[in-house]
Amino acid sequence: MGYDGPPLSIMEVCGTHTAAIFKTGVRSLLSPKIRLISGPGCPVCVTPAAYIDRCAALAKTGRHAVMSFGDMLKAPGARGSLSDARAEGGRVEMMYAPFEALERAKREPDTIFALAAVGFETTIPAYALVLEEALARGIENIRLVTALKSVLPALAWVSERGGADGFLCPGHVSVITGAGVYARLAELYDRPFVIAGFEGEHILAAIFEIVRAVSEKRAVVRNLYPSAVREEGNAKARALIAKYFEPCAAFWRGLGAISDSGFRLRREYARFDGGGSDVPDEDVLPEGCRCGDVITGRIDPNECPAFGAACRPEHPVGPCMVSAEGVCGIWHSHM
Numbered sequence: 001m002g003y004d005g006p007p008l009s010i011m012e013v014c015g016t017h018t019a020a021i022f023k024t025g026v027r028s029l030l031s032p033k034i035r036l037i038s039g040p041g042c043p044v045c046v047t048p049a050a051y052i053d054r055c056a057a058l059a060k061t062g063r064h065a066v067m068s069f070g071d072m073l074k075a076p077g078a079r080g081s082l083s084d085a086r087a088e089g090g091r092v093e094m095m096y097a098p099f100e101a102l103e104r105a106k107r108e109p110d111t112i113f114a115l116a117a118v119g120f121e122t123t124i125p126a127y128a129l130v131l132e133e134a135l136a137r138g139i140e141n142i143r144l145v146t147a148l149k150s151v152l153p154a155l156a157w158v159s160e161r162g163g164a165d166g167f168l169c170p171g172h173v174s175v176i177t178g179a180g181v182y183a184r185l186a187e188l189y190d191r192p193f194v195i196a197g198f199e200g201e202h203i204l205a206a207i208f209e210i211v212r213a214v215s216e217k218r219a220v221v222r223n224l225y226p227s228a229v230r231e232e233g234n235a236k237a238r239a240l241i242a243k244y245f246e247p248c249a250a251f252w253r254g255l256g257a258i259s260d261s262g263f264r265l266r267r268e269y270a271r272f273d274g275g276g277s278d279v280p281d282e283d284v285l286p287e288g289c290r291c292g293d294v295i296t297g298r299i300d301p302n303e304c305p306a307f308g309a310a311c312r313p314e315h316p317v318g319p320c321m322v323s324a325e326g327v328c329g330i331w332h333s334h335m
Helices: 013-023 051-059 081-086 100-107 126-139 151-160 171-177 179-189 199-213 237-246 267-272 293-296 329-334
Strands: 006-012 036-037 063-070 092-094 112-119 140-149 166-169 194-196 221-223 246-250 256-265
Touching: 006 013, 006 199, 013 036, 013 171, 013 199, 013 329, 036 199, 051 063, 051 081, 051 112, 051 140, 063 081, 063 100, 081 092, 100 112, 100 126, 100 140, 126 140, 126 237, 126 267, 140 246, 140 267, 151 171, 151 179, 151 256, 166 171, 166 199, 171 194, 171 237, 179 194, 179 221, 194 199, 199 221, 237 246, 256 267, 293 329
Parallel strands: 006 036, 006 166, 063 092, 063 112, 112 140, 166 194, 194 221
Antiparallel strands: 140 256, 246 256
C-alpha cells in the first residue's frame, strides 16, 4: 500500500483479525508509515487477575467444580492459574461449550458447577441460553462467575486517549451489535470505524478505507462485511442478553475500570450468580508482564523484555501469551 502521508496507527480489535493479518502477510504489504496495533479484543487477555483468583478459590471450595474453556486454564492470576489450582487439588474441568454444565449438573445435584463466564457480545448469548435451559429443566446447581464485557466502551477508552487514528472493528462482535453502533463513536471521536471479514483481501480493503478516510479527515463507518454484519445486528441475541444481564462497571487488564462496559446477572437471577462482576480497585500484573502496554498500543509484543524469553506459550507470564486470540501468543508463533 503506497501511502506516504503522516504516520498512522490502526487498531484491529479482534484476535482473529490479528492472526489473519500474520497468516496472510498483510503487514508486509503496508507502508512503513502505517502501524497496526492489536487492541483489547481478547477476552482472556483483559480479564483481571482478581477474577482468576476468585475462580481458583472456588475450585478448592468443597462441593464446587469450576468449568472453563481451555485458554483460561493457564491465564495467570495474582496467586496462580486455574491449572495450578487443579494441581493443588481443586476441581477444575475444561469445557468445550457452556451447555456441558447442564448435563453434569443434572448428574451431580450435590455439586455446584461454576462456569467461568468470560467473553464479549459473541459468547454472552450462550450463557443466557444456559440459564434459560437451567430454568426450564429446574437445574439449580449452576453458577455463573461473570467476566462478561462489551467492546464498545473499550474503544471509547482508547479513542479518548488518542490510542489509534482508526479502527478495524471486530467482525464477530459486530454480527451481534450491528454496524450502526459505531456511528456515535465515529462522530464523538472523529475517527473512522471499518468492519471487515477475515480474508487478507478483506483486511487490506478495510485498511485502505481507513487510510483514505483519515487522509480526507472523514469520520466514517463502513461495513465491508455485509454477508455477516447487518446495520441493526442480531436483535434476538441482543434481546436474550438484555433478558438475563444488565450493564455494570468492569475492570479491564491494562485499561482499568470502565463504567457500563460489563454485564452482570439481573437481580431476579441472583441465585445463579457466582460473583466476579464486582470491580477491583486495581489489578496486579505478574512481574515483568507488559500486557497492558501491548493491548493499548504503547509497545509491540516483541518490545516487552519478557517476550520469547521468560514469557513463552508453554510458560506464559501474562495472559496475552496464553489465549489463541492473545496478541503475544500470535506474534510468538509467527516470528
